Amino acid sequence: MKKELHIAFDDTDSLKGSCTTHLATLIVHEIFDQVDFIDFPNLIRLNPNIPHKTRGNGAVAIRIEGDNSDLAVVREVVIKTVKKMARLEDENTNPGIAFVSNAIPKEVKHFSKRAMWDVISIPEAEEFNSLTNVDLIKLGNGRGIIGALGAIGNPLEDDFTYEHLSYRLPENFGTKRMIDRESILVADEGTPLTFSNVDYEYNSVMITPRGADPVFSGIRGETPEEVMKAWSLVKPLEEIAMLMVYRTNQHTNQHFIKDFVIEQLKPHQSAIVQGVVSKAPHYIEGSHLIFSIKDDTGVIDCAAYEPTKRFRGELSNLVIGDTITVFGGIRPKGENHPMTINVERLKVDFLVKTVSYENPFCDNCNARLKSAGKNKGFKCQKCSTVYRDKKQIEKEIPRNISLKEYLPPIIAHRHLTKPIERKNQNNKNKQIRNSEVKRIMKLLLDFRNES
Numbered sequence: 281m282k283k284e285l286h287i288a289f290d291d292t293d294s295l296k297g298s299c300t301t302h303l304a305t306l307i308v309h310e311i312f313d314q315v316d317f318i319d320f321p322n323l324i325r326l327n328p329n330i331p332h333k334t335r336g337n338g339a340v341a342i343r344i345e346g347d348n349s350d351l352a353v354v355r356e357v358v359i360k361t362v363k364k365m366a367r368l369e370d371e372n373t374n375p376g377i378a379f380v381s382n383a384i385p386k387e388v389k390h391f392s393k394r395a396m397w398d399v400i401s402i403p404e405a406e407e408f409n410s411l412t413n414v415d416l417i418k419l420g421n422g423r424g425i426i427g428a429l430g431a432i433g434n435p436l437e438d439d440f441t442y443e444h445l446s447y448r449l450p451e452n453f454g455t456k457r458m459i460d461r462e463s464i465l466v467a468d469e470g471t472p473l474t475f476s477n478v479d480y481e482y483n484s485v486m487i488t489p490r491g492a493d494p495v496f497s498g499i500r501g502e503t504p505e506e507v508m509k510a511w512s513l514v515k516p517l518e519e520i521a522m523l524m525v526y527r528t529n530q531h532t533n534q535h536f537i538k539d540f541v542i543e544q545l546k547p548h549q550s551a552i553v554q555g556v557v558s559k560a561p562h563y564i565e566g567s568h569l570i571f572s573i574k575d576d577t578g579v580i581d582c583a584a585y586e587p588t589k590r591f592r593g594e595l596s597n598l599v600i601g602d603t604i605t606v607f608g609g610i611r612p613k614g615e616n617h618p619m620t621i622n623v624e625r626l627k628v629d630f631l632v633k634t635v636s637y638e639n640p641f642c643d644n645c646n647a648r649l650k651s652a653g654k655n656k657g658f659k660c661q662k663c664s665t666v667y668r669d670k671k672q673i674e675k676e677i678p679r680n681i682s683l684k685e686y687l688p689p690i691i692a693h694r695h696l697t698k699p700i701e702r703k704n705q706n707n708k709n710k711q712i713r714n715s716e717v718k719r720i721m722k723l724l725l726d727f728r729n730e731s
């Protein structure tokens with residue numbers, strides 16, 4: 281009888297290169313013929329505001345079906361490959377592996393939801409080892425079991441997207457990625473269901489990462505067919521080692537699920553906070569924009585940093601009294617700043633009327649009057665008429681900001697940021713057919729660069 285096995289791992293990478301999806305793709309290659317895949321490998325981005333996570337905080341889950349004996353072999357392959365490939369010599373790389381047989385326990389699903397926005401300790405994750413169908417393996421200090429559990433318990437039952445990843449030959453790691461730039465524009469144009477390939481506003485290609493990691497390109501979209509079509513239009517100018525398509529929570533805003541009042545906020549959480557602007561936006565050194573909001577429980581600083589570019593200019597039009605909803609990560613108090621919300625997204629809920637005051641005009645000669653002194657009315661400098669009862673004229677100043685959602689440009693988006701292009705898109709309830717998964721994954725695995 282066939283059994284389900286869910287496998288996940290995290291924290292196998294480090295700044296020096298390597299990456300969790302690369303490891304996952306190697307594992308998929310090794311086990312594909314032995315078992316049935318019941319989903320594309322899942323790339324799950326977890327709370328991006330966690331410390332120790334300089335990169336995207338992504339973990340991978342692989343969901344398969346097979347006979348007991350085959351699943352036992354797969355388990356050994358996974359452990360062996362993680363041990364071999366993970367950068368265990370790096371003290372910041374602390375892999376964790378999670379296995380769940382058959383149905384994912386509801387406690388694990390609940391844990392996964394929390395892993396999207398909260399800070400979780402290793403012992404808290406370790407407690408799940410007591411569930412009979414959960415098996416956690418710690419390497420190094422084992423921090424990776426948090427992400428592994430977070431990924432395994434997130435079967436992407438809400439909105440999701442796909443990412444097509446291509447990988448470089450090991451000898452090219454760390455060198456400049458060679459790609460025909462023009463072909464990226466063609467691919468973008470030809471595939472309306474992909475998104476964020478290019479930031480036209482800042483003239484920047486987004487599909488090729490800049491780091492030393494093994495990823496050559498990542499193309500994001502709504503369907504596996506569409507991201508593969510985009511890849512077929514791209515012309516790499518170097519040999520490609522492997523391909524894979526991941527189903528993922530990227531670009532779904534999944535880390536913003538919890539509303540907070542200001543006094544509840546704790547460092548490194550991802551939070552939604554509604555408040556009234558209590559200190560007007562102003563720029564500080566480094567060209568970062570700072571303002572404050574308040575609610576019934578407290579006051580907190582909010583920051584839009586220099587890399588968010590024109591987003592800062594848009595938010596600089598907020599004034600005291602405006603009601604806004606801020607979506608962001610909580611930066612702990614530092615030497616030179618209080619605890620601060622790093623703004624990733626902002627919704628304007630209510631705008632106050634802004635006015636200016638001007639002196640009235642003379643009834644005789646239409647000249648602009650001068651103040652005759654505090655509470656003494658106005659005096660005309662031309663004909664010397666004095667007006668005791670005239671009041672200043674109130675003039676409404678148009679606001680350069682509207683009741684809508686504001687986002688940084690694509691170049692400053694995080695992996696989880698839902699871009700404007702996806703505003704009305706939600707893939708929840710879209711069926712994943714096993715036969716399609718199998719067919720597409722086989723195509724990807726059989727890929728050989730023919731150039």
Ligand SMILES: [Zn+2]
Nearest residue numbers: 642645660663
């Ligand atoms: Zn006059």
